[in-house]
Amino acid sequence: MLRPLRHFVGWMVCLFRSRQDLILENLALREQLLALNTKRPRRRLLSIHKLFWIVLRRFWSNWKKPLVLVTPKTVVSWHRAGFRFYWKWLSRAKQLGGRKPVSQEIRTLIFRMAAENPTWGAPRIHGELLMLGFDVSEPTVSRWLRRAPRNPDVRKRWLTFLRNHRESIAAMDFFTVPTITFGVLYCFFVISHDRRKILRFSVTRHPSALWIVQQLREAWPYASTHKFLLFDHDSKFGKDVVTAVRQMGSEPVRTAYRSPWQNGVAERWVGSCRRDLLDHVIILNERHLKRLMAEYVRFYHDDRTHLGLAKDTPAGRLSERNSAMGSSIRSSARLGGLHHRYAMAA
Numbered sequence: 001m002l003r004p005l006r007h008f009v010g011w012m013v014c015l016f017r018s019r020q021d022l023i024l025e026n027l028a029l030r031e032q033l034l035a036l037n038t039k040r041p042r043r044r045l046l047s048i049h050k051l052f053w054i055v056l057r058r059f060w061s062n063w064k065k066p067l068v069l070v071t072p073k074t075v076v077s078w079h080r081a082g083f084r085f086y087w088k089w090l091s092r093a094k095q096l097g098g099r100k101p102v103s104q105e106i107r108t109l110i111f112r113m114a115a116e117n118p119t120w121g122a123p124r125i126h127g128e129l130l131m132l133g134f135d136v137s138e139p140t141v142s143r144w145l146r147r148a149p150r151n152p153d154v155r156k157r158w159l160t161f162l163r164n165h166r167e168s169i170a171a172m173d174f175f176t177v178p179t180i181t182f183g184v185l186y187c188f189f190v191i192s193h194d195r196r197k198i199l200r201f202s203v204t205r206h207p208s209a210l211w212i213v214q215q216l217r218e219a220w221p222y223a224s225t226h227k228f229l230l231f232d233h234d235s236k237f238g239k240d241v242v243t244a245v246r247q248m249g250s251e252p253v254r255t256a257y258r259s260p261w262q263n264g265v266a267e268r269w270v271g272s273c274r275r276d277l278l279d280h281v282i283i284l285n286e287r288h289l290k291r292l293m294a295e296y297v298r299f300y301h302d303d304r305t306h307l308g309l310a311k312d313t314p315a316g317r318l319s320e321r322n323s324a325m326g327s328s329i330r331s332s333a334r335l336g337g338l339h340h341r342y343a344m345a346a
Contacts, residue, residue, distance in 0.1 A: 166193035168227035209240040225250040
């Protein structure tokens with residue numbers, strides 16, 4: 001009985017309502033039916049539906065009565081979001097006055113200078129920009145400098161230290177070489193950082209602290225030692241070795257754990273030895289390895305050009321001038337023919 005009575009009351013109320021209200025109410029209900037019938041994974045109202053309710057709220061005072069899908073509070077939040085979007089869109093218009101914008105080129109250059117020169121401040125960077133012809137004020141540089149990404153790279157600081165002190169730095173290290181009888185030989189070397197010269201090279205089956213100290217003494221028999229001696233945390237470099245290094249007048253500097261890149265000059269020389277020689281031969285015994293490595297060290301010092309020395313050799317190699325176009329080139333075998341040296345024929 002309640003349902004027919006409710007329908008009857010609704011019909012009677014509709015008789016006394018205006019035709020405009022009925023049209024708007026039917027339009028609102030139809031719009032909600034269209035939203036319900038939309039084939040979507042989740043039934044969310046589209047932007048066109050939200051816009052419809054925002055406009056209807058503005059022109060019809062009874063807009064809340066036919067509302068079923070959402071609450072009136074949600075429609076009000078839609079209107080506020082649209083208001084913010086509208087004024088944000090208007091604010092994108094180009095302003096005629098105000099501060100002159102800084103170009104992307106200048107911002108990138110400020111960030112680059114800050115990254116490449118950690119000790120520089122806004123005055124130094126501003127001076128460099130003026131020398132390059134950029135019209136920018138120092139407060140602007142200071143403001144953008146605060147936004148520069150700060151990512152201190154320990155490796156770059158270590159490389160800067162090595163470059164500034166390479167004439168005073170030497171490094172020592174070990175590497176192993178297997179023999180034909182599955183034995184292991186330990187190769188010890190000391191290398192100078194300035195010209196990449198091998199100061200001492202030796203081979204042993206049983207390395208000890210006393211043996212290492214003797215090799216260091218033979219590395220500098222007459223000349224003074226380098227100010228710094230770089231080596232890793234190998235157990236063979238114990239307290240006796242550190243004490244002997246200090247007594248010889250050099251300062252021992254250990255690399256960090258598991259950081260071979262900090263002793264990069266020595267590590268690269270080991271790689272050169274393996275690529276140029278050890279990967280192409282089978283070592284018979286200790287005497288065989290000593291002979292081959294002695295010949296390789298001579299080839300490395302006198303013949304092999306080095307990328308880190310501007311294509312020169314550690315011992316210094318004079319470049320020859322080809323005066324005659326038809327001059328012949330003669331080659332000299334090195335390391336049994338693995339490598340050759342070329343020179344102008346006399």
